[in-house]
Amino acid sequence: MKLRAALLVVLLAGCATHDRVILLPNSDGGVGKIAILRDGQETVIGEPYASANTDDRGHLDSAILEAADVRKEFDAELAGLPARPVTRNLYFRADSTLLTAESEAEATAIFNELAARSAVEIVLVGHSDTQGSERHNDQLSLTRAMLVRARLIATGISAFNISVAGMGERSPIVPTPDGVDEPRNRRVELHAR
């Protein structure tokens, strides 16, 4: 029995464990880096489709693989990645809760894309320009965000998945003095994932 156990240990030891990491190009076309950290030393891979193999005997070897082979081998995992997080601005008419014609034109497509995501999480942050009082703009910015929320709910997204805030005139894209009509600051920021 003891001999068998010893034999098993030898057999298992002969069957080394291998791990592999393969670096992919980013969706923006660039490429990051991965460091393999071992015993205070690091080996860095930084080319598209570079792979590093490690095993439990301390070996490490790297290679550059064919893009098509990697895409095929990891097809299921790559296809299973959740939708990329997005940030969009929707712009409003002066002192109004109506979207500009340009934002209105793209709003439906954006809302539909978000409604198609599973377990979507959305944060809406309303903003105003510096025309009007701070108090008025606090309310206006929140009303803008609430309006976008209502449109999202009408598209079929649960209210539970949407958070809303109004920032008034405090966080402009384009800083201006008080009382300035600035279309780029009249917006609702939409963060979704």
Added chain:
Amino acid sequence: MTLPSLARLLLALCLAGSVVPAAAVIDGVATVKSLKGDVRIQRGGRELPVAVGTALLQEDTIVTGSDGSAGLTFADNTLISLGARSRFVIDRFRFDRTSNGGEFQSTLSKGRMAVVSGKIAKSQIDAMKVRTPTSLLGVRGTEFVVEAGR
């Protein structure tokens, strides 16, 4: 609650943490976005019912069967797609929504995953680490796949 006081409350929340996090994220470090086949979540020695929208916590273990897969989106926007016959542990996840800094350590003890790293990996060198049975990976802002225990 009147609208202006709601506005002030939201504003206070907003200023405290740059933006108000979505409800599902307040409790969890990640949200299950997709599920296929046999997927189990182990938390504190117990098995949880799994559904799309489930919030995951630090120290949760996700195990997939031979037909299983799961898509996870983390609070820092890291995306992870876990393949079949895999075992993945969220060892440590800490994310500061104001500074976008934090720490994310996980272990893939077997199986495969595809990863798109998020804000934590961008914040500081090796703030995101992935352990496999024979390696420790420092993720420096990137997309990659890992296969463990071949």
